[in-house]
Amino acid sequence: MTAMAEEIRIYSNSPTLTAAAAEQFASLAREATAARGAFHVALAGGSTPKRLYHLLAGNTAGRYTLPINQIHFWFGDERHVAPEHSESNYRMAREAMFDALQPPASNVHRIKSEMEDAAAAAAAYEEEMRGVLTSAVAEDGFPRFDLILLGMGPDGHTASLFPDSEGLGEKHRWVIANWVEKFKTWRITFTFPVLNAASQVSLFVAGAEKAEMIEDVLELSKGTGKYPVQHVQPVHGTKTWMLDEAAAARLTKTE
Secondary structure, three states: OOOOEEEEEEEOOHHHHHHHHHHHHHHHHHHHHHHHOOEEEEEOOOHHHHHHHHHHHHOHHHOOOOOHHHEEEEEOEEEOOOOOOOOOHHHHHHHHHHHHHOOOHHHEOOOOOOOOOHHHHHHHHHHHHHHHOHHHEOOOOOEOOOEEEEOOOOOOOEOOEOOOOHHHHOOOOOEEEEEEHHHOEEEEEEOHHHHOOOOEEEEEEOOHHHHHHHHHHHHHOOOOOOOHHHHOOOOOOEEEEEEEOOOOOOOOOOO
16 A cells, blocks of 8 residues: 655745645646546635635636636535535535636536435435546545545544544445534535545645644644544545644644
């Protein structure tokens, strides 16, 4: 098994981090479409990814030129709400990016989170993934996304894989409904095997309020698996932490 490559990149502030993330997104999109004719990216919710989507949509002076007709947009997780709900990750991405970029409707793969049964919504999404990603399935049976965008919550969760939730142990399914006790609600989420099959996983974390958790995850409890985000370990890909200086303020080493 190839050892995971993990990088930590620290940027002076949130706008600089966002610009670097946009450069990475555009570069990977161009490389993938040139090599394979398609770029498959899984989007994240949250304020930091939202700034990225706004920047890609603005595309100042064509700096982040995207092969938009060849990009397939997926969602790494979703709340169990209708697509027009204020908490919907799909709605956020649509308003921040899709409305401006106008990708082909068939290339925007949203989770049907308005379905009453969250497990049925998860199963339907996995079925769609299996139908579209046939050429991107690795030898281990999981889809190899070109890029998966993730954030990290204050409790160390990522996607909708929360501490002590049942979904942490899922090893076979691609997408699951995961009960989140702290919010008394279902979330629909990719599983760790899917996250860890990706070619590139980028974790965006910004803000001083995340500094203590970043220190714990990357230094104090490194390698312990204490937090869900520590279980993101791409098997044949790269995991890149993209932090602003405020989030990285308590780190003592960054190699």
